[in-house]
Amino acid sequence: MKPSRIVPMLALLTSLTAGAQSQPVSSSRPALDPSARILRVEGTGEIKAQPDEAWIDLAVETQGATAKVAGEENAKKIERLIAALTAAGVVRKDMETRHYSVYPEYAQPDPRAEAKLRGYRANNTLSVHVRELGRLGELVDRGLASGANRVDGVRFGLSKSDAVRAEALRQAVERARKSAEVLASALNVxxxxxxxxxxVAEPPRLYPARAMMAMADKSAEASTQILPEEQTLQAQVTLVYAIEPAR
Structure with missing residues (x-):
């Protein structure tokens, strides 16, 4: 985990007139004295971290003359997919249905003619939670070989995002404090x-995975390689200081 450049955002010195108002942290806390001399500053922290978990979305699509036929064929294929992933070491609790639908398809070769029912399409998208990122390509290949006919995406995450968020917040506070000190010195207060x-802490900024085909040697079959992207998490803090004339 490495911090990236953090850009502080400074708020202007608030008006010292009676019309100036401040925003309380919560409704249970009384508002600041409108006549108080205050300095409001903001700081933003940004942390980049390597992901340590991922979710693969494997989709099984089937067609049939009726919704029942399409659904039954889909159920058979999704069971084969689950069995193959289980045999590869993926536990059932790490697999869940992300999307399921059965819908009619219509053919309309001539826009002026009435659309005719062509059949039904069933879709079942299985989300697979992976904690060993080195196995992502292997599991994608196994899924495609075992009934999945589409990969809807690979999503990355941080299992210990609280620690990353805390570091971003700490840096945001430090930047805001330094900004307040600079402003106070410049204003002679x-x-x-x-x-x-x-x-305000933003959720990790997720980037899509990059997939590529790599050959171990000329005699080996191509295997998918998934290259994780860094996750970015931001935190922003607002500090309100009381100020007094410099001694």
Whole structure:
């Protein structure tokens, strides 16, 4: 895990007139004295981290003359897919249905003619939770060989995102504090206590996986390689300081 560049955002010195208002942290906390001399600053922290878990979305699509036929064929194929993944070491609790649908398909070769029912299509998308990222390509290949006819995507995540979020927040507070010190010095005022503190932590910014085909040697079959992208998490903090004339 490595921090990236953090850009502080500074708020202007608030008006010292009676009309100035501040935002309380919560409804249970009284508002600041509108006549108080305050300095409001913001800081943003951003942390990049390597993902340590992923979800593969494997879809099984089937067609049939009736909804029943399409659904039954789909059920057979999804069972084969689940059995193959289970044999590969994926436990059942790490597999769940992400999407399921059965819908009619119509043919309309001539826009002026009435659409005719062509049949039905069933779709069952199985989401597979993977904690060993080195096995992603292997499991994708196994899924495609065992009944899946589409890969809807690979999503990455952080199993310990709280620790990453805490580091982003710590850096955001540090940047906001430094900004307050610089402003106070430039304005020839002295920082007092922090009157308010609020924060917003953004969820990890997820990037799509990159997939590629690689050959181990000329005699081997091609296998899919999934290259994880870094996850980005941001936190923003707002600090309100009391200020006093410099001594």
């Amino acid at each position: 002295r920082l007092g206590p922090v009157l308010e503190a609020s924060t």
